[in-house]
Amino acid sequence: MLLLVILLYALFGFTFTLGKIVLFYATPFFIIATRMIIGGGALLGYIIWHRTKTKFPEKHDLWLYAVYTFFNIYIFYGARSWALQTISTTKAALLMNLSPFFTALFAYFLLKEKLSMHKLIGLVIGFSGMIPMLMTHTSPEENMWWNFAFFSTPELVMIFAVACLSYSMIIMQKLVKHRNHSPLLVNALCMISGGVLAGGTSLIFETNVLFGDKQLFALAIGLQIIISNILCSNLQAFLLKSYSTTFLSFASFISPLCAAGYGYLLLNEQITWLHLLSFCIVILGLTIFYFDDFKKSNT
Numbered sequence: 001m002l003l004l005v006i007l008l009y010a011l012f013g014f015t016f017t018l019g020k021i022v023l024f025y026a027t028p029f030f031i032i033a034t035r036m037i038i039g040g041g042a043l044l045g046y047i048i049w050h051r052t053k054t055k056f057p058e059k060h061d062l063w064l065y066a067v068y069t070f071f072n073i074y075i076f077y078g079a080r081s082w083a084l085q086t087i088s089t090t091k092a093a094l095l096m097n098l099s100p101f102f103t104a105l106f107a108y109f110l111l112k113e114k115l116s117m118h119k120l121i122g123l124v125i126g127f128s129g130m131i132p133m134l135m136t137h138t139s140p141e142e143n144m145w146w147n148f149a150f151f152s153t154p155e156l157v158m159i160f161a162v163a164c165l166s167y168s169m170i171i172m173q174k175l176v177k178h179r180n181h182s183p184l185l186v187n188a189l190c191m192i193s194g195g196v197l198a199g200g201t202s203l204i205f206e207t208n209v210l211f212g213d214k215q216l217f218a219l220a221i222g223l224q225i226i227i228s229n230i231l232c233s234n235l236q237a238f239l240l241k242s243y244s245t246t247f248l249s250f251a252s253f254i255s256p257l258c259a260a261g262y263g264y265l266l267l268n269e270q271i272t273w274l275h276l277l278s279f280c281i282v283i284l285g286l287t288i289f290y291f292d293d294f295k296k297s298n299t
Contacts, residue, residue: 001242005251008235013258015228016089017266019081022220025212028081033199034221036073039229040191047185054182057189064175065190072168073194078201079161086154088269093259094133095158097282100249100289101126102166110170122289129281132274187233250290253283 022031047054057065084092101123107113115123134155151159175181202209210217239248256279263269 001239004235004239005243005248006254008232008239009252009254010258011227011232011235012252013093013255014262015224015232016084016093016255016259017262018220018224018227020084020089020263020267022217022224023081023085025210025214025217025220027202027206027209027211028085029078029198029202029206030209031081031221032073032077033195033202035224035229036077036191036195036198038195038221039225040188040193040195042225042229043184043188044192047182047188054185055180056185057181061175061179061181064171064179065186065193068168068171068175068186069190069194069197071164071171073190074197074201075164076161076168077194078198079157079164083154083158083161087152087158089263089267090256090260090269090271090275091133091155092158093256094275094278094282095130095155095162097253097256097286098126098130098159098162099166099169100286102163103169104289106167106170116292118291119289122285122287122291124285125288126282126285129278129285131278132281133278136272136274191229247294250286250294253279253286 026034080092104113104115104119104123108115134151172183172186175186176183236248260269260271260275264271
């Protein structure tokens with residue numbers, strides 16, 4: 001069973017590499033529109049075909065669906081795709097490890113959840129761990145952008161994307177836990193609506209949306225949908241039956257390691273000692289951050 005956990009995050013790591021590869025063939029918002037409309041349509045088709053009993057959104061729920069669509073689909077994927085045009089997949093995957101820390105901060109300010117001393121120390125160490133990696137600009141294009149201290153613009157955009165994803169998890173929790181909506185239906189409807197929103201953006205602002213080999217684009221986008229929208233989401237749901245959310249969240253540190261390997265092999269991306277230093281510090285921060293949760297699960 002532990003091998004399935006490793007497989008899950010190895011696949012998640014591969015989605016970063018695929019995300020960068022597909023950008024060689026099409027524009028960011030066109031990619032998002034294609035992926036989300038097809039992926040969301042497949043999920044909705046599955047619900048209808050199997051006649052799955054689900055609670056459809058009521059009028060007072062629509063604003064939550066809209067917020068989740070905007071932050072989880074439109075902003076997160078749009079910002080991530082834009083950043084991936086410049087930064088390495090290794091850096092993007094490492095920055096994704098900020099997600100638990102952002103989620104804790106949003107829960108503290110929006111849901112009034114308390115932060116223990118371990119979580120507070122873990123937050124500080126985790127955020128500090130990003131500094132060595134952010135001091136390295138991994139491509140000439142990254143150096144062309146405006147910098148703030150040791151942050152480049154693409155790095156700031158990626159961090160913003162992670163913050164939006166973390167905020168959207170708070171919205172998803174409200175829909176699933178407090179309003180008893182099916183996560184499958186929420187994802188299906190929000191993928192489709194987010195894809196339509198991205199498609200509109202593409203029509204207005206993007207020209208020559210396909211500029212590479214169309215067959216390779218279809219292959220890459222197809223793999224993205226199969227791996228991310230189908231395999232990873234279902235495998236994660238399956239593993240939640242055997243492992244706690246705390247353990248699975250902590251195990252996500254495997255993704256940057258895998259993304260670094262894929263980036264090195266497929267994209268010739270360089271891995272520096274500063275990347276490794278950041279990885280080790282972030283893992284230390286995550287370990288301290290989840291200390292209380294692991295202690296509870298073992299008692």
